[in-house]
Amino acid sequence: MTDDRPMILIVEDDRTTRGFLADNLSADGFEPIGVESVAEALSTLDERYPDIVLLDLGLPDRDGLELVREIRGADGVASRLDPALPLLVLSGRANELTRVRAIERGADDILPKPFGYAELRARIHALLRRSEQRTRCGRMRVGPLEVDPAARSVRLNGRPISLSQKEFALLRTLCTDPTRVHSKDELLRNIWGYRQLGCNRKGPP
Structure with missing residues (x-):
């Protein structure tokens, strides 16, 4: 219940x-x-x-x-x-x-x-x-994937998926506009807070 x-x-x-x-x-x-x-x-x-x-x-x-x-x-x-x-x-x-x-x-x-x-x-x-x-x-659905930002929950084919804070932020960003191609520099800036790509040449942790 x-x-x-x-x-x-x-x-x-x-x-x-x-x-x-x-x-x-x-x-x-x-x-x-x-x-x-x-x-x-x-x-x-x-x-x-x-x-x-x-x-x-x-x-x-x-x-x-x-x-x-x-x-x-x-x-x-x-x-x-x-x-x-x-x-x-x-x-x-x-x-x-x-x-x-x-x-x-x-x-x-x-x-x-x-x-x-x-x-x-x-x-x-x-x-x-x-x-x-x-x-x-606020709820977003992309195929079998459902993201609920208010509840910070993710479901795939109805099953809950456990994600870290950064993983959730990344998934939410990608689901907001699933047909858009995001650059690595943009994701680093918006999700990880880096001002420029050179701050982390090996990519996000």
């Missing part, structure tokens, strides 16, 4: 708020994951692929806006971070300046604390509706 519940990452250092959100979201059919710092959020995003992030700004290790910046700045190819991941900021300092900065950094929405859970749930559903088409369009 598969779990098709939307996964929500809650990045909130207040245990009471985090527990309140997790309990209510779980009761409403979501799969909540709670963490309390930017470091824990990045570690979770490296292993799991949530459908949306609820993000507090006043976190103990770094400002929540730094997480927004890292996610939006990801390349979406070699990085495990999805630059299009929906981000909903929850903050007790949601004055006009903070709201502007959050939106400028790439947040999709911001809700000031204290907030009503019913409004939060409505905003979550709105973001999920907007991202649904993006998720569908």
Whole structure:
């Protein structure tokens, strides 16, 4: 049996708020994951692929806006971070300046604390509706090969294939436009990050 519940990452250092959100979201059919710092959020995003992030700004290790910046700045190819991941900021300092900065950094929405859970749930559903088409369009199929960038999964004839991070990035690049011929220099630059071919004359590892 598969779990098709939307996964929500809650990045909130207040245990009471985090527990309140997790309990209510779980009761409403979501799969909540709670963490309390930017470091824990990045570690979770490296292993799991949530459908949306609820993000507090006043976190103990770094400002929540730094997480927004890292996610939006990801390349979406070699990085495990999805630059299009929906981000909903929850903050007790949601004055006009903070709201502007959050939106400028790439947040999709911001809700000031204290907030009503019913409004939060409505905003979550709105973001999920907007991202649904993006998720569908992200899946690529080339013959018997299926690549799902959002889930970082690959299937061949319906069977899962295990790939390293670089292998997945290479396959995704090739599947994006399967009829195009990519030069070695281009692949080295886009996948391995080399500025010029001379940086690695023996080719990628």
